[in-house]
Amino acid sequence: MPLQILPPAGAPRVLAVAQLSNSLGDGAYYVTSALYFTRVVGLSPTQIGLALTVAWAIGSVTGVPLGALADRKGPRGTAVLLALATGASVASFLFIRSFVPFLLAACLYAVAQCGLAAARQALLAGLVPPRARTGVLAHLQSTLNAGLAVGAALGGVALHHDTRGAYLAVFALDAASFLFCALVLLRLPAVPLAAARGKGEPRLAVLRDRPYAVVTALNAVLLLRMPLLSLAIPLWVVDRTNAPSWLVSALFVLNTLAVMAFQVRMARDVDGPRTATRAVRRSGLVMLASCAVFALSAAGLPVGATVAVLVAGAVLQVIAEMQQSAGSWQISFDLAPAHHVGQYQGFFGTGVPVARTLGPLLLTSLLVVWGVPGWLLLGVVLLGASLATGPAVRWAERARAQTTDAGRHDVRPPAASPHPRAGLCTPGRRRAPGPRG
Structure with a gap:
């Protein structure tokens, strides 16, 4: 089973370590957060549900511009910043005592998580050949589940003690896991920036x-x-x-x-x-x-x-x-x-x-x-x-x-080319479906 979980050495394995880090913290967070916010903070289930619904609705519409930011500024740096923002949002839960701050922190958490997912995918696309991407993502999914399982077990320990200190320890662990994730992502090489937008091309194509x-x-x-x-x-x-x-x-x-x-x-x-x-x-x-x-x-x-x-x-x-x-x-x-x-x-x-x-x-x-x-x-x-x-x-x-x-029809062949279609075939030709390198 470990051989199935671990991806190949290099960038895929570094991505897996980053995934394992924050999924472990998230696993503990998922099983304890609802009880913490109801029993310790004093929020009602309706308030929690409303805040999370609003937060994820906002997060769903910010993934595209944050993904576009990763294309323009580089996915590695963007992913690192969003991992830090996610950790900061989780850390802020330690100090929340009312609904409005909880709503704001939940929105930051959802926005950062959605943006981080997009930046990570762009980072993977820049570091892994097209033919290997789905296999690497399968490894990352296995790693994710392993981290969630271990994290859920740690969260179970906090649920067993059922004290404010135990819950706060879980939130601190989750925040630290995203900090470690950011540090791990810094070990990856920078991905070349995407080409500039063409004339008339929309910013969010x-x-x-x-x-x-x-x-x-x-x-x-x-x-x-x-x-x-x-x-x-x-x-x-x-x-x-x-x-x-x-x-x-x-x-x-x-x-x-x-x-x-x-x-x-x-x-x-x-x-x-x-x-x-x-x-x-x-x-x-x-x-x-x-x-x-x-x-x-x-x-x-x-x-x-x-x-x-x-x-x-x-x-x-x-x-x-x-x-x-x-x-x-x-x-x-x-x-x-x-x-x-x-x-x-x-x-x-x-x-x-x-x-x-x-x-x-x-x-x-x-x-x-x-x-x-x-x-x-x-x-x-x-x-x-x-x-x-x-x-x-x-x-x-x-x-x-x-x-x-x-786009090809807008490009004129070089005048010196002995064949009128030379120069048009290779650069932009669409490859046939199937395995890709």
């Missing part, structure tokens, strides 16, 4: 790229699997089945360990647009099967059979998750112009806060309230989004090819 926007929207639908695992399935198990409540924790551990062990293997064959769209399409089929199996768990089976059905549903769900992740990573890079990777990754990453913001209400209404028909409808919706991804990607490729061809 991604906002005018309709095919990429459609791909991003479809990916946001598929990312509903995130609140499905963290919120909807636990509520379903407790409210709609006769399974023991401890199974909720067991299913979460199963998901974490599966991603740690098998994400790299799942991503091994994804190396271009065709293989990526196939992976996403397969994920939709598996997700439909998972939803049907979860729906079956409410059929009043014996407890042992219900547990087995829920475990089977969780196994199918994590297989779909790993396939969808690998495919979406590859697609997001393949469709992004080399000089706009930061802003394109910032835009593609908006699917995460959108799913976090809209998913809880949507899924609880669909599954916990509506029940079995809701599971079946969710499966059909996710399958539809996965099947639509292929045509959307091909549309984006055609649009990119047309843009490239238009």
Whole structure:
């Protein structure tokens, strides 16, 4: 398993160490923050929910300009500054005693996190060859899950003590983890700055790229699997089945360990647009099967059979998750112009806060309230989004090819060239789909 988690030496491994650092702190933060803000600070659950909804909504619209900043100023320096800003926002939680400061700190945290994700993707794109990016991202995802698991265990220690000092220690750990992350990122080489914008080219070109926007929207639908695992399935198990409540924790551990062990293997064959769209399409089929199996768990089976059905549903769900992740990573890079990777990754990453913001209400209404028909409808919706991804990607490729061809027609061949088309073929020619070096 360690060989599956650790990426190759060099820039990928440095990125993994940075990922491990802040995911460890985040794992402890995630399992303790709600209790800290309610029990110690005295905020109501409604206040916390409102602040986080506002914060992630703001974060979702700042990822693009911060990604564009990484393109213009360099992704390494931008990532370092945003890691420091994230650490500062977490450290500020140590001193918060009322709602308004909490709202402001939460907004800073969400903005910095969304920007950091975009800058890191741009940094990876500048340091890792295109063909190897999805494999490296799979390693980073495994590292992320390992850090979250260890961090959650540390957070469990704080929950056991249930004291103000224990909670504050967790926040200090999380803040320090982002400081260490910034120091680790400084070990990476600087990435050459992107080329200057062409004449008439918009500053935020991604906002005018309709095919990429459609791909991003479809990916946001598929990312509903995130609140499905963290919120909807636990509520379903407790409210709609006769399974023991401890199974909720067991299913979460199963998901974490599966991603740690098998994400790299799942991503091994994804190396271009065709293989990526196939992976996403397969994920939709598996997700439909998972939803049907979860729906079956409410059929009043014996407890042992219900547990087995829920475990089977969780196994199918994590297989779909790993396939969808690998495919979406590859697609997001393949469709992004080399000089706009930061802003394109910032835009593609908006699917995460959108799913976090809209998913809880949507899924609880669909599954916990509506029940079995809701599971079946969710499966059909996710399958539809996965099947639509292929045509959307091909549309984006055609649009990119047309843009490239238009740019070529503006370039006159050298007068001394014996062949009229010499000089036009190599510099801007679009490569055939498939493995890329």
